[in-house]
Amino acid sequence: MRKVYLDHAATTPVRQEVLDAMMHVFKEVYGNPSSIHQFGRPARKLMEEAREKVAKAINADPKEIVFTGSGTEADNIAIVGGARANKKKGNHLITTVVEHHAVLDAFKALEKEGFEVTYLPVDADGRISVDDFKNALRDDTVLVSIMHGNNEVGTIMPVEEIGAICRERKILFHTDAVQTVGKIPVDVKAINCDFLALSGHKIYGPKGIGVLYMRRGVRTQPLYFGGGQERKLRPGTENVANIVGLSVAIELAVAEREQESARLSALRDKLIDGILGSIEETRLNGPREQRLPHNVNVSIEYIEGEALLLSCDMKGIAASSGSACTSGSLDPSHVLMAMGLTHTTAHGSLRLSLGKATTEEDVDYVIEQLKPIADKLRAMSPVWER
Amino acid sequence: MRKVYLDHAATTPVRQEVLDAMMHVFKEVYGNPSSIHQFGRPARKLMEEAREKVAKAINADPKEIVFTGSGTEADNIAIVGGARANKKKGNHLITTVVEHHAVLDAFKALEKEGFEVTYLPVDADGRISVDDFKNALRDDTVLVSIMHGNNEVGTIMPVEEIGAICRERKILFHTDAVQTVGKIPVDVKAINCDFLALSGHKIYGPKGIGVLYMRRGVRTQPLYFGGGQERKLRPGTENVANIVGLSVAIELAVAEREQESARLSALRDKLIDGILGSIEETRLNGPREQRLPHNVNVSIEYIEGEALLLSCDMKGIAASSGSACTSGSLDPSHVLMAMGLTHTTAHGSLRLSLGKATTEEDVDYVIEQLKPIADKLRAMSPVWER
Amino acid sequence: MYSDKVIDHFTNPRNVGEIEDASGVGEVGNMKCGDIMKMYLKINDETNMIEDVTFKTFGCGAAIATSSMSTEMIKGKTINEALDLTNRAIADALDGLPPVKMHCSVLAEEALKAALLDYQKKSGKNLGLNEEDFEDWDEQ
Amino acid sequence: MYSDKVIDHFTNPRNVGEIEDASGVGEVGNMKCGDIMKMYLKINDETNMIEDVTFKTFGCGAAIATSSMSTEMIKGKTINEALDLTNRAIADALDGLPPVKMHCSVLAEEALKAALLDYQKKSGKNLGLNEEDFEDWDEQ
Ligand SMILES: Cc1ncc(COP(=O)(O)O)c(C=O)c1O
Ligand SMILES: Cc1ncc(COP(=O)(O)O)c(C=O)c1O
């Protein structure tokens, strides 16, 4: 049976170039980068070269790059650490209702500590309005976090506008770019952000490695404590292999971005049109324009998401229903609900996220398979009246 | 030139069996373990098998195993999370002056939050006294953290006795077993601990992965926030390759422990005797008995540690002076100072930590090379009067 | 995650559909996840035998598989036997369900009881079923 | 971490040792890390020329290399030239030092000045050096 992996927004396979670089580290450069001897120095050197690569990829300075253990950790050091470290300046924070849980749950934790948080609503496309944002600003607003691109529905947020306003008002601005790097331009100077979070495993790098960009002069606090690594923000022996792996991954992702994104956008649109054209009462979630090139998210009405996923899986199609992280939970996606979908429609959502290996044949195959799956499940559905 | 890596307490190379298991994950099982499709399910399965292996290695239940991003993180979730989650029960904590920075700095952070911490002193061998511990106990003591084996001087602590007392008094007991697993028996039931921390890269596993053992029913809090992974204690997409790698590493380390530790102990004693016998005014730091099999730590008086390290490095010998993590710092080792060494003697300390690849020839080579190095540096030293 | 039996009943669900002149129809919603199940019974008034049973389910894989399995388990059985059917028995018959999916099997038990309640009302027989019990269930 | 020149001066330090009948001896301790450097000067009273200079250092690689380099830089120079020597110049001559190691080069500058102060005292010449300045340094 054909196997079609369309869950690249959840995670990606590690590409060969990354694996080769990591294997070199595992086999040849196993010293501790903090050691001053001949086994440690090359590890330190590789790490600093990796830092330069990452910095270059997002138009930052190597000194502004902190390696973390995950995207989640980068988000948390920016948000929880940033808010705590700047508490004296104010108590109000702003984010959106459609952030990833790594961001949302960080804000929930800060609320328990006494911070006040405004969660900006989104429109039917999952986008915040800059006017809403301006209205939410207060004199005591200290930190704002607005994701660059949404992981569930692919909506691109107006982060440059938000960034400019924050910079002018000297408010810390964090953006979660885990889904956007390698897909659309990610330039910390253009975005005007103070913090930015990245993750290795979404760009054909390894799992368990992230990056926090931290603008020079900006203050945050570590969330856990130990050795002096990564300017004490991420203590613990550095994961050199993953750091090197991520740097190779991001360098390639950025180099290939334009061409690959054009290719993915075309496949994405074909897949959207194919599904909406062949299955009635199906809606696209998220915008048609200003949408991440690898994201397709549709709701096939009167069908439940897990049943849909299982049926797809039986045809070799790996997809997701909402965020991969929440698929263990029973609640419908908070993102889709925030966009105004009914409980039932949100439940029937299917995210198909494209990647390097995705071909036109894959897209054709999915379009072809999805219709009979929908028919079969609808025939079983008590809410489908036809 | 001969290359002799004697810094295994700082980090170890990844062994082939571990690398093979990790490569399998990288190439074949790249799905997100939270995904329910055919790419995610095998990842989940491998992860749960890894959890079983780790549990077995330390006589725990798989449900009591939490995978973290490092040993540092495991220490922090136990100590910072454990203290915060149980704050209502009391405000007093106990640890020792010779802990790793991952533990010490966690307690320093808790002190800033208002906790009171007793730092138990150590004797000349680096060991705490159980009587001191008993005297330090208070009615409001909620959490105790005492390392299993010291990373700098190899002292093994009386954790079983401490554990029994804590269990009886219903005080949470954490032990940092990062240096001991695979070297001496690590059995959570025998130790009577509530938490225990491990790290992959000290046992020929990958860097950037740790384990927190958490006894059933014990409460702690996460330090950062996000998805529901690892029972919300360590949110973020799981590092499946490293999790599997660590599980293979610990399984092998425990299986080979008895034989390998006997071999290392013999080499260790030969190295100690060789150095003390050939270089005058040299002292062993840490005990002769109840010492970790891979640890040698000597002070060559009138010589500064970094100069010693550099000179060793030029002869191909990779060693460390105090903890690898602190070698960027200028302060002499807090462990050696706590053992009563003078500033100057502490500065002249050299840690040689043995491992799987260490041979008798390596030991002979080091003994042979160290004497002329010491002579040369002493001839340069204004404090050496001979 | 799911046993082979669950996958089998999900892939080839038995007794899907509606019964035009059903003796009893039950529809329940799972408050926990918003899913819905509808069960149709054809009962022989003389013998109290369940001669036919069908279902329609809007729900996850476990919900569909338990719906299918439960219809198999009561087809040809008497009303009394059907009343004894528990969600645990259905789950067991499927070689178990993941813990987070146990609540889905409740859907099948509830739909069956709701259909029998409907039959009790329509037929005037007293099966010992109580309307209020269902309202309680709904809020579980 | 260290430049080739640092490594060279560390491995083959120039002018190690003591001078029996030194014209001036300076010993300074680095409060920051507990390291110690001692410098011996042999000065021609007529020409104010530093004819010989040696050192002994208990300190890190950078301390040893800067000690060695500083002796090279002042040998054959006049007292005035030696007074102009800064730790930055020594570090530059070594192709730089890692930032955390810059303070080690201060050791060499200080030891030299301390030796010159000692010479000032012994010779009765006024080199414009002030005892108090050194006490300040010690606490840096
Ligand atoms: C005793 C001890 N605890 C904790 C750690 C920290 O482990 P990791 O480097 O995995 O964070 C180390 C090693 O660095 C150690 O030796
Ligand atoms: C938008 C977004 N932010 C954060 C994360 C968390 O990244 P990680 O899994 O590396 O912790 C993810 C993916 O899981 C994501 O899609």
Ligand code: FES
């Ligand atoms: S019926 Fe809703 S999750 Fe199973």
Ligand code: FES
């Ligand atoms: S002189 Fe002390 S660290 Fe260099």
